[in-house]
Amino acid sequence: MTTLPLWRVLLSTFCMIGIQFTWTVELGYGTPYLLSMNVSKEVTALVWLAGPLSGLLVQPVIGAISDRSHFRLGKRRPFIIGGSVLVLLSLVCIAYCKEIAGALVSAQRTPSWSIGIAIVAFYVLDFSLNAVQASCRSLILDTFQAQHQDVANAFASNMQNLTNVFGYFIGYLDLVRYLAFLGKTQMQGLCSIGIVVFVISMLVTCISTHETPGSPLDQQLQQRMPVRDIIRYIIRCIRNLPMSMQRLCQVQFFAWMGWFPFLFYSSTWVAGLYYQEHGRHDDSDWEQGTRAGSFALLMYAITSAIAGTVLPSLTYRGLVSLETIFGLSHVVFGASLIGAYWVRSVTAATVIISLLGVSWATAMWIPFALTSDYLKMQAKKDDGDRPDGLVIQDKTIGDNDTGATPRLGYGTSKPASPLSPNDSQGSRSGPSLPIPQSPPPVVTMDVGIALGILNTFIVLPQFVVAGIAALIFWIRHKTVVGGEASSDIDDVQGVAIVLCFGACCAFVAAGLSRRLVPRL
Template structure:
């Protein structure tokens, strides 16, 4: 029987109130989501403007799932065994942030960098190649940061606080989206002048790099991790590359029932989310250029900036709704431990009868997750029939409800499952619920003084988070194949709305279905499967 892991210190977060501590713990997700937003909002129109076809761009976006498939599980395994005095997650957060920032700046100044080394005749092809390489660098490095940020939350919080931590993470993701899309909708040239570059895209990449460094720095400064002394496997020696892959494969093929069910839902949900996250901005911009834009707008020299700004306006609405839902819904939704056998809420006596009555009508988090899939499917199924910027904006905005829950529910369930498996307190699920309520009333449980018996510290949190990310990234390969097929059939040449030069294969017409809209429609069908799979989770684990 392997020896138990040995630790020193206790996890803690700076701050005078629980809200401040939660905000500091999850602040890194603001910069992380800002960076994802810049990439997803601007890189597709940027590559279209450089001259790539949509079908080729769909292959470029294999970078996302490929990097997630490789980086998150590997970083999770390595971090789980890390004995750094700075903790298991923060060194990877900081190192990955430096790499992401460097790649962002290279992406923004691709043309200038290429012109230093090459002649005018070869600049175009080299510019495209360096831009694609920079995108791959960003995706690989940012996945290391994301794995560490999520792992830090699971490691730091006790079981009763996992849902709160996930809901705060969802809020910070929404804030990152909101700031990113707000910046994208502004004319940054008027704000910063030439200081951060001479185009909207350059300035956004610079702002994203600064924001990511700042927010990751805040979380790293505010959080203290437990330090691993021994993981009980030291006698096996340092883990090699082959052993690491064997560990990941063995864990992935022998997942506990609850975690496997959560991962199955993620798989189908993300076939739908992939085209939305990567192409929705371009879709909204193309709808605008196709149906609503005046002639002078179509003749604009900065089509990338124009499409980015128009698309960002719709995604601002999406982000506002996401943020509002992530703040309000946790108050009206039962957490998993509230549904556990033996759980009894203990509100103050003065409002006890009211609170207990309200509790009867609160939907479960699982029910809300199911509803969120249905909302997303219902919205995306309308995409091929949209013929105005207003309708496109409404559809995108409504998806903010689904995104808020999708950033919250799976990580809540996974965090609970990981901590149940770790057995840190040797309590049953229902006993954990009762124990946590006794701590919270009358004595509040603080993040800067977590009792050892209730600390999550899940020794395998990194690998389980990494494996769930496999089920988030594998469907992106499916989504990439779907989008490549659709674009190859419907729009084999450059985007007729965005391309500045003619292409032999281009149909030159904006008549007929928009390729991105068809991809969104297919994603809606996948979201319907995810809704059915979510209900299956209730039968499996009894949430």
């Protein structure tokens, strides 16, 4: 096995710093920011549908298109650059939505326009950031050989964990007081820092990482797969996933049913508990509550960074399997968060959130490591040496072939491809089924589409969670005793119920983890 230079892993995964810091700004401070603009909790739950919409539509499509792209800059970097431009524009609009609205409309209409601009900007941010993330994840797997991909995935996870520490620490600081030149508000300061971090991290990875040009076979496949058929291609890939990927996707679905309530409402939960203890009288109290939430998330990020360093070393030494750690992490998540409804102090909430850092470290590492292993397992089953691994045999997509049934090429004696790499004369390799016609062309499932499908089962739960959260907040709002109960107390209880729902889903994910296919 060749030695993997540390500097190469660092430079190739450096892009994850900018991505994770931007997610930190949105997930940690987006909800309090919208609430400060008098957006109701029911509406914020619907605003965050931007996440699943973008993940469902963008990541698989970008992964499939980039798998077969042949730009001079490479397969992934053009999408990283294009998405990055939109990320930067959306951050500016979020930070200065009030100023932009004030320049466009009258003072009377400025508040409503500010809300509209912020919501649209969050949607653009989600769509563009998902495109960048899909391309960066694929670039990382493209860059390293199969035996090094576990190390690269773990390193990328650690980069994200350390970025969380940095991001939540920055959010905990009073930026208006200590770094006033960054902006007049905390959100302006966060977005300004986010822009700098994002630009630097993308430049480092794009400049330092070398992409291998696509093979002639990939170019042939690209010609047979026009963009208009990408969606059908993705659906067929999902329908024909091997059992190993199916079970992983099932675990991801319920795991992220638990994660989304936590990611979007944990800081709001802690802030609400702070207001119960100290009251809320003006904007300074609001910022103190938000900073209390930031401190809890900082402790969670530190725990995640430590776990992200310790746990991989246990698996490398063979002390425990990835599947076991993954299952136990869901148990820790559910057991920690199930008592959220009965918590009444900021200290207790901070302890609970800190414990969840262990589970987050595994969520950012193990699914991608398992996906890499499953791709390698499939490649071995096909007796091939193809890095893309999964193979679907089918007629040319785009022809009138609605009756065709694609399938995974499990038992082929040669690599499933239009031209056998072992046939120097260019003769066609035989199909795995005895069809009298000429053998059908092949559609491959590369790294990009595999990660895109995995991400689909991460973002689909958010549709469910957003609807359930909006319903819970609406019911709580309508059932306030006498209509005069403290809104802070009511808000805390509503958020706590949503968090308890997420804990129950984590227990389901823990049970499903027992069915995961063992890795190589």
